[in-house]
Amino acid sequence: MNSLVIKPGSSSHSAYNLRDVHAEVEERHTLGVLVDNEPGVLARVIGLFSGRGYNIESLTVAETDQLGHLSKITIVTTGTPAVIEQIKSQLGRLVPVHDVHDLTVEGDHLERELALVKVVATDEHRVEALRMADLLGARVVDVTHESFVFELAQTSSEVDRFIDLMRPLGLAEVTRTGVCAMMRGAGAAE
């Protein structure tokens, strides 16, 4: 059965395939999905996840190529390796889906999330909130005498951290976009 011994690093098999697909460990994967920007495409993707019982941690979508009518969907999902594989092939067979990239597997990539965080505070809490925001790179985009709205574009965990820091200082409301992601380097997903 020599033909089945796949050498680590051999070109035709990704490193992913060398892991144990029977593993019951849940993994978190970020998928970049390029789709035709046509009516109902988002419903198809979401319906696929709900219909087959897959998890969505976050999902973002917007048109990225107006002339080509293409949208990029970034999905963060969790599941066992076998489930993640199923998710990718189920996405891949939707007719308007051009490409499914598993950024978690494909290598070094960027993940960013935009958060708007409203803090209602006075006196020292107000000063402390502003100081923290400055330290973590959050921008003030709205201000009144008793409130700030901060804007933060960071990784999800940084956003989590910022929100946690704001909580004791008068956190009033949070809106997050969910993750959008892209590979580092010169290569482009097309």
Added chain:
Amino acid sequence: MSGEKSGPDQSHSMTGAEIVVKALKDQGVEVVFGYPGGAVLPIYDEIFQQNEIRHILVRHEQGAAHAAEGYARSTGKPGVVLVTSGPGATNAVTGMTDALMDSIPIVVLTGQVPTFMIGNDAFQEADTVGITRPCTKHNWLVKETDALADTIHRAFHVATNGRPGPVLVDIPKDVQFAAGTYVPPKDARTRSYAPRTEGDPDAIQATVELLEQAERPVLYTGGGVINSGPKASQRLRDLADASSFPVTSTLMGLGAYPATGKSWVGMLGMHGTYEANMAMHDCDFMLCIGARFDDRITGRLDAFSPGSRKVHIDIDPSSINKNIHVDVPIIGDVGTVLDQIIELWKSRGAKTRAEGVAKWWRQIEDWRSVDCLRYANSEKSIKPQYALQRLEALTKDHDRYVCTEVGQHQMWAAQFMGFNEPNRWMTSGGLGTMGYGVPASIGVQIAHPESLVINVAGEASWLMTMQEMCTAVQYRLPVKQFIMNNERLGMVRQWQELLHGERYSHSYSEALPDFVKLAEAFGCKGIHCHDPADLDEAVKEMLAYDGPVIFDCLVEKHENCYPMIPSGKPHNEMLLGEASTEGAIGDSGAVLV
């Protein structure tokens, strides 16, 4: 909304309804199964004014979808359905779901309320693309007449390429009336959907190496072989005959390899043969060709064929490693991949471990000698197995197509009828749709007017879509409805007996029609038979009648379908019938085959 496109070529400007009919003609469509209604009247008006496309008026939209499936399965061409908005579309949902589960190419055209009324809860409005999104391979709502021709051509392309399946095009009524530009199929934007058909050479090589080394091989084939076209069935036969590897098949794949072929070991799965399931369990090399490791096939997953190297050929990547992890996945078209495998294998000398395989065959013969389909026959009542054996014996030399409903009779038909060609066996496998068979038999008979078309049915399933007998009479379709009437929901009853303490909750039909009178009311011939001694003559009478027949075959009421792998059990823990477990072999009827 649409339309007044000042196209340079005025000759190509036509109404949406004209575009629909023109597009169907250019797609080579000969038959449309449909039912008119308010939102498709413009298209029906066009259909009225031409003679190239034949419209078959069904009696319920579910019937249209199943008839299109029967047409598609028996011809390999896509079936076409035309129904109205709202209830017309929702009634067709069962047929679309059935086609999705069994990978049958059908194109469903639905009318929709005018675009300016969509979303207003108009009369007969339903969110058709929303409702059918999960039960089609793809669907479209066409909002502009200019996009109509292109969309219909793409619909045919998507339905028939890659893993086949149902598609739906929802056409608002104003789009049907408005003028637009027609584009022929060659100019349609179909290129974006191009599933891979050729297998990866490394995987082909790995498969051939495994094939050469195999001592206990099994070819596990499925509906994908039939969907791939006649070439794939031929390649399967070439491979099986050249290698002498045993062939088994799922319910969907029956006929791809002939039941009379020397490598045939029978159907596998929950009600498959003992030898097929034991071979699956004990093999060392499994070549899965166009099947999908469905739960009816695998039994308990963690005990499925524990000692085998598995290769899986499938055009749909999502079928691979879904239920069973395989060693070598090959994504591609079955016919093309089998070509590649055979070519490489032959170029390497077409080697097999002949001695090992011969020993394997002796083992299989041993299992075969269990005679798992044996049953205790009776002289008093017609045993369903006996009825099908006689039906098989009396019809096997005909140019024959067989449809079924769903239940015990379906499994018995799969066990006791032999199929030697692909596209001869139409049954609802994945969805298990009771009521499939009557309309499917109509679709088959439309496609093959001179052939013998039999629907092997249970009385309960048959009643679900029996209104289609009007269609059969209207179009003079001589379909033979062979109803094995046990006055029970037989499979439900069997499970209640085996798994629910013999509490037969609602599995008994206390009121049933007189099927002979019913046949007469429809304008068909009715035949009733309850005595095994009369059966042959009655079947011959059915076959001799030139017209639709409803055959009420009263069978033994409490017969169970064996062998059976109970849910959650592995292949090697089959239940065999009472006939063998209780030593009823001496019964005089048991010798009748």
